[in-house]
Amino acid sequence: MNNISYLMLRLAIGLSMFGHGLVRLPKLSGFSKWMVKSFEGSMLPEIIVVPFSYALPVLELCAGLLLLIGLFTRQAILLGALIMLMLIFGTTLIENWAILPSQLFHVVFFAALMNYIDDNSWALDLKLK
Incomplete structure (x- = not known):
């Protein structure tokens, strides 16, 4: 992989994560209620689903932002x-097989980014060294 290819992959997954978090933050309560309802019939208790549903958009936004600017890239990938x-x-617990491929595809992006981290030359990480 070369530096430009790495940048394109990092920006693509960064935008995906950032966008997921960004659109959910203004409607956090509604998103949480939707997630709790989605997990009603699962073995995952509400006491776990509720805090995760509030943390998820913040974590997505943070991971996405860090990837977009190339800061703490290794940690953001992880x-x-x-x-x-x-x-x-969670998706397997509620048997929502339709969205599983998208999530798996995200993991492939993260694995590729980690595998070729040495090609991360367009990043703020380099300014910190």
Whole structure:
């Protein structure tokens, strides 16, 4: 992979994560209620779903912003991958197989970014070194 390809991948997944968080923040309470309702029939208790539903948009926004500006890129990649793994777990618990491919695709992006982290030359991380 080259530096420009890496930048395109980083910006693409960064925009996806940032956008997910950004649109959910203004309607956080409604998003939380929707998520709780989605998990009603699952084995995941509401006491876990509620705090996760409030934290998710903030975490998505932060991971996305860090990836967009290339700051703490390695940590942002790990955060994004962890978010996706938690979402995949939740998705399987509610058997929403239609959205699973999108989440898996996000994980592929994060894995590629981590695998080629040395190509991350267009980043604020370099200014910190």
